[in-house]
Amino acid sequence: MPELNGRDTTMDDPLNIETDLETQSLLLAAANHDTEALRNLLRTTSANDPAIVMSDGQIDGLENGHTNGAHAEAGDERKKELEAAARTVELLFQNGAIWNDLDKNNETPGCIAHRLGLKELYDMVVKAGVRAELLLNRLDEYQMLGDDDESEAEEDFEILEDPQETSIIDIEASDVNSAGYLASDLTFTADRLLDADKNGVMMAWETDIMRRTADRLLPAPSLRVLNIGHGMGIIDGIFQSKSPSAHHIVEAHPAVLERMRRDGWYDKPGVVVHEGKWQDVVPKLVQEDTMFDAIYFDTFAEDYKALKEFFSEYVIGLLDPSGGKEGEGGRFGFFNGLGADRQVVEIDLMEAGLETEWEEVRVPNLDEAGEWAGVRRRYWALDTYKLPTCKFIG
Numbered sequence: 001m002p003e004l005n006g007r008d009t010t011m012d013d014p015l016n017i018e019t020d021l022e023t024q025s026l027l028l029a030a031a032n033h034d035t036e037a038l039r040n041l042l043r044t045t046s047a048n049d050p051a052i053v054m055s056d057g058q059i060d061g062l063e064n065g066h067t068n069g070a071h072a073e074a075g076d077e078r079k080k081e082l083e084a085a086a087r088t089v090e091l092l093f094q095n096g097a098i099w100n101d102l103d104k105n106n107e108t109p110g111c112i113a114h115r116l117g118l119k120e121l122y123d124m125v126v127k128a129g130v131r132a133e134l135l136l137n138r139l140d141e142y143q144m145l146g147d148d149d150e151s152e153a154e155e156d157f158e159i160l161e162d163p164q165e166t167s168i169i170d171i172e173a174s175d176v177n178s179a180g181y182l183a184s185d186l187t188f189t190a191d192r193l194l195d196a197d198k199n200g201v202m203m204a205w206e207t208d209i210m211r212r213t214a215d216r217l218l219p220a221p222s223l224r225v226l227n228i229g230h231g232m233g234i235i236d237g238i239f240q241s242k243s244p245s246a247h248h249i250v251e252a253h254p255a256v257l258e259r260m261r262r263d264g265w266y267d268k269p270g271v272v273v274h275e276g277k278w279q280d281v282v283p284k285l286v287q288e289d290t291m292f293d294a295i296y297f298d299t300f301a302e303d304y305k306a307l308k309e310f311f312s313e314y315v316i317g318l319l320d321p322s323g324g325k326e327g328e329g330g331r332f333g334f335f336n337g338l339g340a341d342r343q344v345v346e347i348d349l350m351e352a353g354l355e356t357e358w359e360e361v362r363v364p365n366l367d368e369a370g371e372w373a374g375v376r377r378r379y380w381a382l383d384t385y386k387l388p389t390c391k392f393i394g
């Protein structure tokens with residue numbers, strides 16, 4: 001919600017009534033510790049939307065948890081009340097509520113929890129604070145390294161010299177950018193898809209990774225899957241073989257779309273092709289309430305911020321928490337090119353309400369196999385791929 005001349009425009013602008021109602025509903029759900037209603041509301045309303053922050057939704061939730069608990073006659077009831085308050089606070093933090101925001105009395109959630117003697121809740125706020133500060137520090141480091149004007153040869157050398165350090169820095173420092181890539185010509189061969197500069201967009205050696213990913217995301221037939229980034233269509237082919245009841249594909253490159261049309265993808269069972277960047281397509285899917293049991297994200301020439309935006313902002317609105325095989329919960333996966341930065345992603349995923357399981361997949365010696373011949377940049381140098389599968393926490 002915009003602030004004009006330092007004023008909060010939420011309350012006195014009649015056009016903002018809808019947001020205000022959403023804010024009030026969110027506050028009410030938090031105060032009642034109604035996590036189901038809260039989760040639904042958070043699909044369309046951010047916990048760190050300025051309107052919410054100014055109304056101190058998470059603080060109200062905390063305070064109410066205490067008040068109800070303090071008045072509860074039986075210790076049991078108080079314990080239950082505190083547990084419900086903890087779940088509410090956790091959900092709000094997972095959805096971006098600010099750990100050190102101030103209420104009208106200049107108190108943070110931590111101050112209030114401490115003042116009221118709610119140790120469990122106070123500890124949760126401290127942990128959220130530590131996580132936030134750690135992440136900010138890491139992001140500062142990325143910025144510094146990303147600004148470094150290394151030559152491409154030096155980058156390649158660095159990756160090969162110390163493969164364990166392959167990380168999002170290497171992706172960010174590369175000279176490929178999304179707009180340039182989407183406007184570039186592509187070359188398709190049987191075992192690779194290259195952009196105009198001979199960068200590998202997708203390569204057949206990743207098939208085993210795609211198969212294991214698909215097996216984890218779609219463990220049964222008749223599930224609903226969303227795939228972001230068609231590439232060579234490897235994972236989409238495997239998804240199709242699992243007879244999904246709905247199979248949505250988002251693809252932005254005109255040449256990939258043309259090939260999909262030629263290969264009959266538009267007519268395959270359950271397939272809906274969304275032409276365009278996921279940044280334009282996905283908000284519409286959320287608005288239309290389209291839900292999935294499985295989501296896979298694998299784009300090209302985008303940095304870590306894009307992946308993080310996707311899972312922090314949109315997965316909660318797209319993934320059915322009760323979906324999946326026998327209602328055991330929807331699953332989210334992504335191509336993990338992050339190497340040494342796995343812990344940071346895991347924390348970010350946790351902040352987004354997702355817990356992650358990692359499976360180790362052996363990668364054959366790609367140099368020996370001659371995989372990189374004719375490819376400008378070796379984008380993979382590790383002998384193990386850590387395959388992530390995420391589900392909503394709890």
Ligand SMILES: C[S@@+](CC[C@H](N)C(=O)[O-])C[C@H]1O[C@@H](n2cnc3c(N)ncnc32)[C@H](O)[C@@H]1O
Binds near residue numbers: 231236
């Ligand atoms: C690495 S490939 C995907 C490979 C795929 N997983 C497979 O199994 O073949 C990345 C794909 O994402 C597409 N892409 C890149 N940026 C995109 C965006 N912002 N929105 C949608 N698709 C995008 C690229 O055109 C490319 O087709």
